[in-house]
Amino acid sequence: MTAAVLSPLLEVQGLSAWYGAAQVLFGVDLQVARGEVVALMGRNGAGKSTTLKAIVGLEVRRHVQPGGQLRFLGRDIARSAPYQVARMGLGYVPEDRRIFTDLSVLDNLEVGRQGARHWPDGSAAPHWTPERLFALFPNLGEMPHRPGGRMSGGEQQMLTVARTLMGQPLLVLLDEPSEGVAPLIVEQMARTIRQLKAQGVSVLLSEQNLHFAEAVADRAYVLEKGQIRHHSSMAALVADPAVRRQYLGV
Numbered sequence: 001m002t003a004a005v006l007s008p009l010l011e012v013q014g015l016s017a018w019y020g021a022a023q024v025l026f027g028v029d030l031q032v033a034r035g036e037v038v039a040l041m042g043r044n045g046a047g048k049s050t051t052l053k054a055i056v057g058l059e060v061r062r063h064v065q066p067g068g069q070l071r072f073l074g075r076d077i078a079r080s081a082p083y084q085v086a087r088m089g090l091g092y093v094p095e096d097r098r099i100f101t102d103l104s105v106l107d108n109l110e111v112g113r114q115g116a117r118h119w120p121d122g123s124a125a126p127h128w129t130p131e132r133l134f135a136l137f138p139n140l141g142e143m144p145h146r147p148g149g150r151m152s153g154g155e156q157q158m159l160t161v162a163r164t165l166m167g168q169p170l171l172v173l174l175d176e177p178s179e180g181v182a183p184l185i186v187e188q189m190a191r192t193i194r195q196l197k198a199q200g201v202s203v204l205l206s207e208q209n210l211h212f213a214e215a216v217a218d219r220a221y222v223l224e225k226g227q228i229r230h231h232s233s234m235a236a237l238v239a240d241p242a243v244r245r246q247y248l249g250v
């Protein structure tokens with residue numbers, strides 16, 4: 001095996017970020033391996049969403065401290081534009097739904113389409129088509145011609161995820177997938193994450209809901225005030241009342 005196969009898919013070390021003059025992240029370290037689901041947890045304002053934005057290079061000013069790194073597939077992405085990291089196979093689903101309200105479900109999916117992708121070892125990565133996505137999201141399959149603007153919030157959330165998958169990502173960053181959606185959609189989102197993992201796609205999700213994270217994640221990092229304070233297996237976090245109380249308030 002080559003080093004690229006053995007190294008983690010995403011390596012973040014010493015990542016800081018600012019909104020204007022306000023520093024929000026202070027040297028964040030985390031890793032995501034191939035096929036892993038990793039939860040980034042913490043209270044409101046801890047810096048979860050900002051960490052995902054800083055990884056893809058959106059909205060924040062970011063800096064990697066000397067000796068640190070920001071690598072995807074072993075390649076330095078610290079100076080890459082968001083569209084460049086997307087083309088490398090790093091998908092990002094923001095917290096707010098970003099679909100085209102005038103376009104149909106199918107046309108929204110076509111906007112996200114990219115060519116088939118391979119893993120660094122040359123094996124084929126999962127390939128998503130509208131047909132495969134409609135099997136994963138049956139309610140989208142029932143309304144392929146409906147304009148995005150005439151869908152419910154939960155359906156729009158599903159469409160945002162499905163469109164990101166049309167970009168054939170190897171890793172998906174999901175910002176608060178369980179936030180503000182109906183329980184049925186939360187359950188569908190959990191099922192989707194498990195299916196992505198079963199296909200070998202990695203997921204890094206920002207999440208406040210411990211139950212949701214427990215249902216889908218292998219490992220967890222806990223952020224407080226822009227720093228990682230704890231990392232462990234998901235099971236160990238759930239079994240640690242002191243850490244849960246201190247950093248998550250549950």
Ligand SMILES: Nc1ncnc2c1ncn2[C@@H]1O[C@H](COP(=O)(O)OP(=O)(O)OP(=O)(O)O)[C@@H](O)[C@H]1O
Binds near residue numbers: 045050
């Ligand atoms: N666009 C922005 N401009 C200025 N400050 C911001 C902006 N977005 C977030 N912040 C601040 O950055 C800090 C981290 O916010 P972030 O959204 O990353 O937290 P979070 O852990 O994702 O919490 P939440 O669950 O509330 O989204 C907070 O203090 C927040 O007020």
